[in-house]
Amino acid sequence: MDAVAEAEAPQRALRNSPKMTARQVDVYYGETKALKNIDLDIEENQVTSLIGPSGCGKSTFLRCLNRMNDVIDGCRVEGDITLDDVDIYRSGLDVVQLRARVGMVFQKPNPFPKSIYDNIAYGPRLHGIAEAKSDLDDIVEISLTKAGLWKEVKDRLQAPGTGLSGGQQQRLCIARAIAVNPEVILMDEPCSALDPIATARIEELIDELRQNFTIVIVTHSMQQAARVSQKTAFFHLGDLVEVSETEQLFTNPRDQRTQGYITGRFG
Amino acid sequence: MTDSTAPAAALRRADLSEERLKRRYAAEKRFRAYGLAAIFAALAILGILIGTIVWNGHTAFVQTHIAMPVYLDPEIIDPQGSNDATVIQRADYQGLLKTSLRERFPEVTGRRDRIKLYGILSNGAGFDVRDRVLADPSIIGTTQTIWVKSSDDIDSLVKGYIDRDLPEGDRRVKDNEIVWIDSFAADGGVDTKFNTTFFTAGDSREPEQAGIWGAVVGSFFTLLITLVLTFPVGVLSAVYLEEFAPKNRWTDLIEVNINNLAAVPSIIFGLLGLAVFLGVFGFPRSAPLVGGMVLALMTLPTIIIASRAALKAVPPSIREAALGVGASRLQVVTHHVLPLAMPGVLTGTIIGMAQALGETAPLLMIGMVAFIVDIPGGVTDPATVLPVQIFLWADAPERAFVEKTNGAIMVLLGFLILMNALAVLLRKRFERQW
Known part of the structure; x- marks a missing residue:
């Protein structure tokens, strides 16, 4: 998997192709079609936000990108999704490897009921990234620093992660995701359970993380999408209605439905 | 509603007259009285039961x-x-x-x-x-x-x-x-x-020489076999059904049948043991080995159901979190879900064991009701268990066996309370807030 990715990386650079692509993606939950014919490119080192009313399939699409839908009974994905031009749904692909490259942050902060240190160190240990204690210590410090949490927790790394405040927990989850050094981070409404101050903190963080990671974020808040993302995709009833530069989508939408949604006529 | 001052009167609606209000309060009061009466009745019956046993049994010591x-x-x-x-x-x-x-x-x-x-x-x-x-x-x-x-x-x-x-x-x-x-x-x-003999001797025809130690050791060996058989099988079944099995008609069928097995009268398991373990396989009669196997059949559904409930109580967000950083499904279970569910699993196991400890009927079927004087030295020696010992003594004609019976009941209850207390302690100790 890694060998393939490395071999294809130079080509990708030459063609300047997007980090991830989705082509004609259909997703079914049993008989119900949740996503219809989605085509979307996700550019490297950009924040792509997915917006749309509840039940429009934006979270479903996000979960297709690291195959988290695999664990849902009756969920079926058709079409092609690639990461660095490699189909992530081809047979023989190791899902664990994929998820190490495409990390995820969830709606509700979900730290493991373990210490802050163990929360961060779990992923690196799992993938054998760091064996020595000192290497692990470094990863924990770097990840927490990147997530802007180091100063707040450096004196209580052995305290349980569940004892932190909601916003801190979410930043801990982001630190946990970046500890395995992924290429893409998927965020599923990461701020919906947080207050405005904690939200502002996370948004700032997303902007910083853009330097090193490719980020896809699902959000219910159009303001948030406008603030943090460079590219926005609007989903409605399982269709990808419109995707363009964030500024353009919010100021000059091409589609009537987008217009209706961002001006608050429905959704 | 008190004296109707002007604003209160304005608030009062026609369909919420004082009459209705009074009736509502009365109904609530009555309901509380029924509840209290029920609890006191239950406590009184329990008190009488324990009191009689202690009154009749304390002289056995x-x-x-x-x-x-x-x-x-x-x-x-x-x-x-x-x-x-x-x-x-x-x-x-x-x-x-x-x-x-x-x-x-x-x-x-x-x-x-x-x-x-x-x-x-x-x-x-x-x-x-x-x-x-x-x-x-x-x-x-x-x-x-x-x-x-x-x-x-x-x-x-x-x-x-x-x-x-x-x-x-x-x-x-x-x-x-x-x-x-x-x-x-x-x-x-x-x-x-x-009466040290009561705690150190096996059964005897002479009440003053009879003790419960033989039955205690028999119970220990029997429960040991039950635990060794049910714990791994029960927990693995629960983990597989809850975490790995696809949800389809077959797993539904299995689930329904596990629930049905939990409701099968225990004597049926005894008959099964008699027919299969003794009849077909020819295992020794009256042995804790077979008793433990029969009780294992009976306890297995309890442990599976309790373990599944404990696994279900682990929030899905933990599984997603682990999957999200790239853990395999097995790693999710062994690193996160099972450790978090363990207190619940252990509680279920202890309660299942307590049930098995108090079980008599299936053991009668496989010959553990025999009169056995020797203290069993292993799982294949003939033995009896505490509740069966109580059953045997309750049947004995001598006056002195009445107090022995009650004494043995007290010892059995002591063990049961101990096990249940352990279960409660485990639950309290490892209870988690999500």
Whole structure:
């Protein structure tokens, strides 16, 4: 998997192709079609936000990108999704490897009921990234620093992660995701359970993380999408209605439905 | 609603008249009274039950002893003067006691009366003497006063279970026996002492020599087999069904059947054990091995259901978090879900074990109801278990077995309370807030 990715990386650079692509993606939950014919490119080192009313399939699409839908009974994905031009749904692909490259942050902060240190160190240990204690210590410090949490927790790394405040927990989850050094981070409404101050903190963080990671974020808040993302995709009833530069989508939408949604006529 | 001031009156709606309000309060009060009454009734019944058992059973923990002066005749104990423990062990100590009794009551001459006289002591009284001699062989040749067990009838008389005022014909203890025991009592030679035999001996036909240790050891071996069989099988089944199995018609069928198995009367499992384990495989009868296997069948659904509930209680967000950083499904289970569910799993297991400890019916089917004197030394030795021992003693005709029965019930209840307390403790200790 890694060998393939490395071999294809130079080509990708030459063609300047997007980090991830989705082509004609259909997703079914049993008989119900949740996503219809989605085509979307996700550019490297950009924040792509997915917006749309509840039940429009934006979270479903996000979960297709690291195959988290695999664990849902009756969920079926058709079409092609690639990461660095490699189909992530081809047979023989190791899902664990994929998820190490495409990390995820969830709606509700979900730290493991373990210490802050163990929360961060779990992923690196799992993938054998760091064996020595000192290497692990470094990863924990770097990840927490990147997530802007180091100063707040450096004196209580052995305290349980569940004892932190909601916003801190979410930043801990982001630190946990970046500890395995992924290429893409998927965020599923990461701020919906947080207050405005904690939200502002996370948004700032997303902007910083853009330097090193490719980020896809699902959000219910159009303001948030406008603030943090460079590219926005609007989903409605399982269709990808419109995707363009964030500024353009919010100021000059091409589609009537987008217009209706961002001006608050429905959704 | 109080005195209707103007704003209150304005607030009051026509359909919420004071009449309705009163009725609502009355109904709530009545409902609370019913609830309290139910709880008090339940507590009272429980209190009566426990009270009766303790009242009837507390005397089982003591045993009447009689102080007998015994001449430890070297001619009888060790005629060759070999000082060999095996020789000393085999001597007729009961005979020495009989001699002492004859000397104390020389007026008793008839054969029948003598047998009656010997009968005030336990058949096992000689063992009390033997133990003293074995502990210190230098006392051979001297006269020692040794406290020996009385027979069960005398024990009952001393404990007040036999009414002295009844006509002699209706009494198990006759007038002359009362005279003899009173003569000992007058010298301060009758006393109730802690009944170690009850906790160290196996079953016996003689109440004063019967103990629960054989049954306790039998229960231990049986539960050991049950635990060894059910814990891994139950937990693995629960993990597979909850975490890995696809949800389809087959798993639904399995789930329904597990729930049905939990409701099958336990004696059916006993019949199954009789037919399959004894009949087909030819395992030993009355053995804890088979008892444990039968109880395992009965306990398995309980453990599977409890373990699945514990696994279900682990929030899905933890699984997603672990999957999200790239753990495989097995790693998700072994690193996160199972450790978090373990307190619940253990609680379920302990409760299942407590159920198995109290189970009688299926064990009757596979012969664990036999009269077994020896303490079982392994899982294939014939054995009985605590509840079956209680069942056997409850059936015995001697008065002294009534208190033994209740005593054994108290011991069984003690074990059950201990196990349940352990389950509660585990739950409290490891309870998590998500």
